[in-house]
Structures are given as C-alpha cells and as structure tokens.
Amino acid sequence: MIHPGARGKDTEETAVYRLFDAEGRLLYVGMGRNPMQRWGSHAEQHPWWPRVVRFTVKWHPTRQEAAAEERQALRSESPVNNIHGTERHGLVTGAGVRRELELRRAAQRRRAEQAAAASDPE
Known part of the structure; x- marks a missing residue:
C-alpha cells in the first residue's frame, strides 16, 4: 500500500481518496496532494468524520488526471457526504x-x- 501522506513539492502527483463507514458505504470522495492533511480538515469540520473506518488512496501523475477520476466517482459512485459535483449540489x-x-x-x-x-x- 502506498503511504497516504504528501508527495514531494517538486511533483504534480495528486491522490484521489475514498472514505468508507463500517458497513462499507462510500461516505466521501476527495482529492489532494496530502490526503492526511485533508482528513484532518474533514475531522475538524464535518460531523460525519467519526463514521470513517476505512479509506483507499490512488495516486495520479497529474492533478488533471486525479480531478477527472474524482468527477467520475462523484457522478457514478454517489458518495453519501459529497455535495459539489453531485446531483445533490444545490439541494x-x-x-x-x-x-x-x-x-x-x-x-x-x-x-x-x-x-x-x-x-x-x-
């Protein structure tokens, strides 16, 4: 397993991560160069964070490739807590x-x- 921490500053590598609850429901899909730092922000800001028990991380060579995967995941996987980029946006x-x-x-x-x-x- 690749460590979910940050990549070096001299790279454009960006991760797409998925957060799951104990029942295996996809709670959230996100992307970033430092997933662990993002998870810290989620933990401070979102009431759903305590339900996260498992994650996956997939690294992409560029931010654009990661963004494309994130957009596709938001449309096709229906994460429970994502709003932006989903059909629930604005609702x-x-x-x-x-x-x-x-x-x-x-x-x-x-x-x-x-x-x-x-x-x-x-």
Whole structure:
C-alpha cells in the first residue's frame, strides 16, 4: 500500500481518496496532494468524520488526471457526504445536517455514559 501522506513539492502527483463507514458505504470522495492533511480538515469540520473506518488512496501523475477520476466517482459512485459535483449540489437542506449533528451528539453522550459507568467503583 502506498503511504497516504504528501508527495514531494517538486511533483504534480495528486491522490484521489475514498472514505468508507463500517458497513462499507462510500461516505466521501476527495482529492489532494496530502490526503492526511485533508482528513484532518474533514475531522475538524464535518460531523460525519467519526463514521470513517476505512479509506483507499490512488495516486495520479497529474492533478488533471486525479480531478477527472474524482468527477467520475462523484457522478457514478454517489458518495453519501459529497455535495459539489453531485446531483445533490444545490439541494442540500439543513435537515440532513441537523440529523448528522444529533447522531454525533447522541454517540458522544453514550460514550460519556459508558466511561462514567466503567469508572464507577460500585
């Protein structure tokens, strides 16, 4: 497996990455010269990030080739959380975002309750 980190600054190599959840659903398709850095941004900005359990990375010699693969993947693979470049672009409502945030908060509450129960000396 090729390391998903950055390529050297003297190259145009660009990766297309796919992020999957535990059920194998394609959550997101993206591209960049440093996928790990992009994933850090996703982790900070997107409520769906905690569901990512697996990724694939494919390197392309040029940004143009990577962009072509990303566009094709967005059209044909229907990643759950991509908006730009998909038929959902412009149709996103706040309801989906609110639901994601509710699920994330519920999961955080469950983890906190489990941690509290595990540390209770009873």
